[in-house]
Amino acid sequence: MVTMAPLWLNGAVVKKENLPTLRAFSLGFLLPGLLGLIVAAVMSTRYMNTLPRYPDPDTLRMTPRNINGYVVYQTEQEDRTLSLVEYSSVVIFLIGLGSALIYLQKWGLARAIEAEDDEFIPEG
Numbered sequence: 001m002v003t004m005a006p007l008w009l010n011g012a013v014v015k016k017e018n019l020p021t022l023r024a025f026s027l028g029f030l031l032p033g034l035l036g037l038i039v040a041a042v043m044s045t046r047y048m049n050t051l052p053r054y055p056d057p058d059t060l061r062m063t064p065r066n067i068n069g070y071v072v073y074q075t076e077q078e079d080r081t082l083s084l085v086e087y088s089s090v091v092i093f094l095i096g097l098g099s100a101l102i103y104l105q106k107w108g109l110a111r112a113i114e115a116e117d118d119e120f121i122p123e124g
Helices: 016-050 076-114
Strands: 063-067 070-074
Touching: 016 063, 016 070, 016 076, 063 076, 070 076
Parallel strands: none
Antiparallel strands: 063 070
16 A cells, blocks of 8 residues: 655645645636737738738838738737737737646646555555
C-alpha cells in the first residue's frame, strides 16, 4: 500500500479543493479570448470586403491595413478598434491557456496521488 504524503510542486502543496477554482479561472479567460479572436476575424473579413482599396480622403480612410494580402484603407478609429480587439483577445486567450496548462498539470498530479495501487510496486 502506498502512503499518501503531500505533494510539493514548486514550493506549493497541490490541493484538490483549489482545482475547480483554477478550472473556472482558466475557462473564464479561454472562452472570452476565443470569442474575441472570432470577433476580430469577422471584423477583418468584413473590412476586407467593404473598405476601399485606395485612400479615400473624403471619408478619412487613409490608414492602410494589410488583410490576407489585400491592402484596405480605414479610418484611424477603425484601425484602433480592430487592433484593440485583436491584441486584447490574444492576451486574454494566452492567460487562459497558461492557467489551463497549470490546471492540467495539477489535476494529473492530484490524480496520481489518489491512485492507491501502483502496478510497479509489488504487493506484499
